[in-house]
Amino acid sequence: MSCDFLKLRPLHQPCGLPPPPEGEELDCLCVALCQRVRLTRFAAARNDDGMDTESGHDDFATGGCACGAVRYSLAIAPYSVNCCHCTDCQRQSGSAFGLNAVIETEHVRASGPELLTDQAPSGSGAGQTICRCPQCRTVVWSHYAVMGPRVTFVRVGTLDQPALCPPTVHIFTRSKLYWLPLDPAVPAFAAFYAGRDIPALLGEAGAARLRALRAG
């Protein structure tokens, strides 16, 4: 038994839930993910194909802005969750880091008013287009210039269940705030990672998704 996140990063901690039935292995990263795996399995066991796809019930995750006007769903798990400690992310978030679930834009479905866009700097220097609710101004995601509009960097804090997206990589740790300890099991890079790091970081499936995006 596994969940999408196993392809992103190796198991590093037990989930604390009761063990799965004999002969079945439940590998997961945290309680929230285990619960999701279990819910999925529960639905499968009931042969429940009556899930309401219109409401996004079988999507990987849902989220929205502070005022509720903008709602969105992620159809599948992100291929990476970047915890960025660059000074731009610190400034823009008003906090210690930016946390982005990185996913193909085609798997993001949004409803509500058209998002406002602003240009903002990014750690790489190439910049990003920030997308926010026109009413409450919450930033729900951005598109980094280096990846283009086909990739969406969803602000994990806007998910209904942010615990679904723990960081799979820490970047720009050279400006990480000193009081923040990092999980040693999660790869960390002083700046951005190199191409040779991608297979280990994203797994086979994630690397293939990234290749497909770059191939255009």
Ligand SMILES: [Zn+2]
């Ligand atoms: Zn709003």
Ligand SMILES: [Zn+2]
């Ligand atoms: Zn950053």
